[in-house]
Amino acid sequence: MIELKKINKVYDDGFQALKDIDLTFEEGKINVLIGPSGCGKTTTMKLLNRLTEHTDGQILIDGKDIKEINPIELRRRMGYVIQSIGLFPHMTIYDNVATVPKLLKWEKQKIKQRVEELLNMVSLPPETYMKRYPSELSGGQQQRIGVIRALAAEPSTILMDEPFSALDPISREQLQDELVRLQKEIKKTIVFVTHDMDEAIKIADQIILMKDGHVVQKGSPQELLSNPANDFVKEFIGEERLGNNQSLPPLNKLIVKDYPSIPSTLSVEEAVNKMVSNHVAGLPVVDAEGAYLGVISLYKALDHKKASLVDLVDNTVMTVQETTDSNELLSKISGEKSIIPLLSEENKLIGVVDNKKLLEALHQIYKSKSGVA
Known part of the structure; x- marks a missing residue:
């Protein structure tokens, strides 16, 4: 479990990106951070693996303050998937996926088994794809590799920063479906940043809607659709989505x-x-x-x-x-x-x-x- 308690983030120029944030990212669930540009969603994610440090407050992972964890060790314990994918172009797909297990000095046979298992998990046959290079794959295939690379060392938490936003609509929808399907198998704690409300509604177990460094509303997609907290939430969700919402009882x-x-x-x-x-x-x-x-x-x-x-x-x-x-x-x-x-x-x-x-x-x-x- 990841808990943020009274978190503030103030940059050197005096800009306060986060203001008194209290959050729990639900274990084994897809937690989606969403909001307009500059709302603090990406900053919140980067605090979790200490790519940026919070000014005050406390972040706990399984009850332990992350400031007591070495940043390198912390990052190796978390998968990280970004919009630009970030595959190493000079390395084969096998070596890309095996990057962190190699750093952790896993045995070669264990690494090979893990890479093959992950490629099969996303329907990319190992015998076909292991020796290829990123340039030989489509954008959607590359992003699948980015996702399984983040899973390679079996982290309990996966951070995903707008991972599908650069893809064409068809590939994006396929990857969203793939993520929901995968999550049923892997049950990781996923923190997912997006600016797309349709994406959030489709994949999230918990949506955290932010504005100006504050959490405006959090809850399941149905909770936000059924009971938007204020006019900002209504406007961000959109009248069309609210109008189509069918409010069945729990x-x-x-x-x-x-x-x-x-x-x-x-x-x-x-x-x-x-x-x-x-x-x-x-x-x-x-x-x-x-x-x-x-x-x-x-x-x-x-x-x-x-x-x-x-x-x-x-x-x-x-x-x-x-x-x-x-x-x-x-x-x-x-x-x-x-x-x-x-x-x-x-x-x-x-x-x-x-x-x-x-x-x-x-x-x-x-x-x-x-x-x-």
Whole structure:
């Protein structure tokens, strides 16, 4: 966890870039710093790896003051991705990605395995790309290398300073999708600077909106869209985005937590009986530890009574996590006819989305937008 307490930054010429900043960058989340030019977002990021020093206040990483950490050691513990990518043009892709592990004196075989693993992670086959040079790659491919180079030494924190802003719109969108996908695997603490509100809404777990060295508002994208703190926030977000915002209740208000489930040890006939007694056409199936396996359909079970229950489980049914934003659910739910299980980060079944409550919430949104009483 990274905490900023009463941080001020005053430059030698007397300009105060940051004013009494209190912030927590959420661990394992994408934290986006955003605001107009000169608001202090990049300065805030550079304080974290001591590329610039704060004037007063305290910055803690996992409870330790960063002024007690050697700046070189601190930077090696953090990945850093910048707009201009910064790949070394005279070095191969392999050597670029391996830069920090080599400085940390990792064994050669460990470095090779790590480079190959990272290249595969971003769909750049090692056998094709390891021996190439940056000039032989497209802009989007180079930025992918910039991202995995920052991940190479397995840092807990990644700093990203407008990393995609120089790319064309298609490459930029692809990299945003890639980052969101990657984060689900790596779960790093990411501090991401951008001036693009659409980018922030798309990728952020927490948005920190700044103006004139102050934090004006912080929260999830949905919190800012639903409850902008003042006129500046409304103006920065934009009327179009606010107008398109669909304010569903929080996901925990749309969940049935005591929904019945079927142990995987039951027979198909027992499963059918349970679904019939509960008047449902499908139920989640869990193992002995309560881990979610999938959904069993009444119709499929009736058609295959002699099969094993586990063989009939459908594990392709859409699920949502505890951390899923309820409005994000809308973008995924189109055409979904089955129940939608809610899972914990440990893949344990918590409950299911209550389709009736969801439908009622959507009706209320429609009425409010159309002026229907």
